[in-house]
Amino acid sequence: MKMNQLHTVRNLLAVAIVSYMVSHTTVTAAKCNLNPFYKPICGSDGKTYGNIDMLNCINIHRPFHRRIHVVRKGECAA
Known part of the structure; x- marks a missing residue:
């Protein structure tokens, strides 16, 4: 893979991780009574x-x- 492709993959992975964390936090917070x-x-x-x-x-x-x-x-x- 070229360096530019590695940066793109890394950035997409970072976005996916942050999206998961935000959605998980929102769902968990909604469970708090x-x-x-x-x-x-x-x-x-x-x-x-x-x-x-x-x-x-x-x-x-x-x-x-x-x-x-x-x-x-x-x-x-x-």
């Missing part, structure tokens, strides 16, 4: 989440070793 009530929790990433369901939904998309854990109930310090 989010609680509408605000019960803030502080995550180990320093961000405040509206409730535990929101944090759990975020964690679905993260590898197990990179999941966010609850540091404490309530908002994170600003």
Whole structure:
């Protein structure tokens, strides 16, 4: 294969992978049953989440070793 053809194949493969990831994320996020009530929790990433369901939904998309854990109930310090 010529170099130009290799670049084209690589780019098409990259587009296919990104398309799959976006569609998979959308489908998975739609499966999250989010609680509408605000019960803030502080995550180990320093961000405040509206409730535990929101944090759990975020964690679905993260590898197990990179999941966010609850540091404490309530908002994170600003």
